[in-house]
Amino acid sequence: MTVVDAKGSPVTDVPALRASGLTKRYGRLTAVDALTLDVPPGEVFGFLGPNGAGKSTTIRLLLGLARPTAGRAEVFGVDAADVTRAHRRVAYVPADVALWPHLTGAEILHLQERTGPGTDRAYRDELVERFALDPSKPARTYSTGNRQKVALVAAFATRAPLLVLDEPTSGLDPLMEREFRAAVRAARDRGRTVFLSSHQLAEVEAVCDRVGILRAGRLAEVAAISRLRSLHRAEVTVTHTGPAPDLSTVPGVDGVSSAGDGQLRFTLTGPPAPALRALAAADVTALAVREPSLEEIFLDYYGSENGR
Numbered sequence: 001m002t003v004v005d006a007k008g009s010p011v012t013d014v015p016a017l018r019a020s021g022l023t024k025r026y027g028r029l030t031a032v033d034a035l036t037l038d039v040p041p042g043e044v045f046g047f048l049g050p051n052g053a054g055k056s057t058t059i060r061l062l063l064g065l066a067r068p069t070a071g072r073a074e075v076f077g078v079d080a081a082d083v084t085r086a087h088r089r090v091a092y093v094p095a096d097v098a099l100w101p102h103l104t105g106a107e108i109l110h111l112q113e114r115t116g117p118g119t120d121r122a123y124r125d126e127l128v129e130r131f132a133l134d135p136s137k138p139a140r141t142y143s144t145g146n147r148q149k150v151a152l153v154a155a156f157a158t159r160a161p162l163l164v165l166d167e168p169t170s171g172l173d174p175l176m177e178r179e180f181r182a183a184v185r186a187a188r189d190r191g192r193t194v195f196l197s198s199h200q201l202a203e204v205e206a207v208c209d210r211v212g213i214l215r216a217g218r219l220a221e222v223a224a225i226s227r228l229r230s231l232h233r234a235e236v237t238v239t240h241t242g243p244a245p246d247l248s249t250v251p252g253v254d255g256v257s258s259a260g261d262g263q264l265r266f267t268l269t270g271p272p273a274p275a276l277r278a279l280a281a282a283d284v285t286a287l288a289v290r291e292p293s294l295e296e297i298f299l300d301y302y303g304s305e306n307g308r
C-alpha cells in the first residue's frame with residue numbers, strides 16, 4: 001500500500017537512489033570503491049569528479065548496466081539488477097547519446113513515449129520549443145548537441161520520478177544550458193529527483209541541492225553546496241584606520257597580507273568568531289567576505305592532480 005500526504009503525493013522514506021558499499025573492479029583497477037550514498041526523493045544531487053574518477057561507472061552500476069563486484073545499488077528500494085522494475089521509475093540520459101539513425105526526432109520521442117514510464121505530451125511539446133529542436137529531421141543528421149536535446153526532452157517529459165543525467169550538457173550552447181537549468185528546476189518543483197553528473201561547476205552550483213565529490217572511485221565529500229563553501233577558505237578583506245589588527249595567531253586565518261593602504265587581506269577557514277574578536281580591537285571601517293566558488297573548492301580538492 002502506498003501512503004499519501006494531503007496533496008496525494010506518496011510519503012516514503014525510501015531513498016530514490018541508494019549505494020551501499022558499491023564497488024566495481026576492472027582487473028586490478030578499482031573504478032568505484034565502497035561507495036555509500038543515499039539520494040532522498042526530491043533532491044537535485046550533483047556528482048562531480050575529474051576524468052576517470054568513476055562517475056560513469058557509478059551511474060552504470062546505479063542503473064544496472066554494470067554488475068557490482070561488491071555492494072548493492074537500489075532505485076526506490078528496488079535492486080538495480082532488477083532492471084525491469086527499477087527502470088519503471090528512471091529516465092536516463094547517457095554521456096554519449098546514441099539515437100536510431102533513420103528515425104526522426106519526433107519518431108524517437110514517440111517511441112520513448114510508448115516504451116517509457118509515461119510522458120507528459122504537452123510538456124514535451126513545450127520542451128521541443130524551448131530547446132529549439134527541429135523534430136522533423138532524421139537523427140543521423142543531428143549534431144551532438146541536438147542528439148543530447150532529444151534525449152533530454154524525452155527524459156524531462158517522462159513521468160519518471162528519477163532522472164539520471166550523465167554529463168548531459170557538454171554539447172549544449174549557453175542558451176540551451178539556460179533551458180536545461182530551467183528544466184531541472186521545473187523537475188524539482190514537481191518533486192522529481194535528479195542525479196546529475198557534470199563537469200560544469202557553474203551548472204552544479206546553480207541547480208544542485210547537494211554535491212558528492214568523487215576522487216579515484218571514493219567519495220571525498222558529500223555536502224550541501226552552502227556547507228561545502230563554509231568548510232573552505234573564504235577570502236576576507238578588511239579596511240581599517242590606525243594600526244593593523246594582529247591576526248598572526250588567530251585560528252583559521254592564513255595568508256595575511258597588507259598593501260599598506262589600510263587594507264588587510266587573509267583567508268579564513270572554519271568559524272569566523274576568533275577572527276572577528278581579533279578584528280574588534282582595531283578600527284575596522286569595512287569588511288568584505290568572498291566565499292569560494294565551487295570551482296575553487298573543486299581545485300582545492302584536486303589541485304593539478306588527476307582523479308586517480
Ligand SMILES: Nc1ncnc2c1ncn2[C@@H]1O[C@H](COP(=O)(O)OP(=O)(O)OP(=O)(O)O)[C@@H](O)[C@H]1O
Nearest residue numbers: 026029031049050051052053054055056057058308
Ligand atoms: N569496461 C571497463 N574496463 C576497464 N576499465 C574501465 C572500464 N570502464 C571504466 N574503466 C576505468 O574505470 C575508471 C573510471 O572510469 P569512468 O568512466 O567511470 O570515469 P568518469 O569519472 O566517468 O570519467 P569521465 O569524466 O572522463 O567520463 C577509469 O580509470 C576507466 O579507465
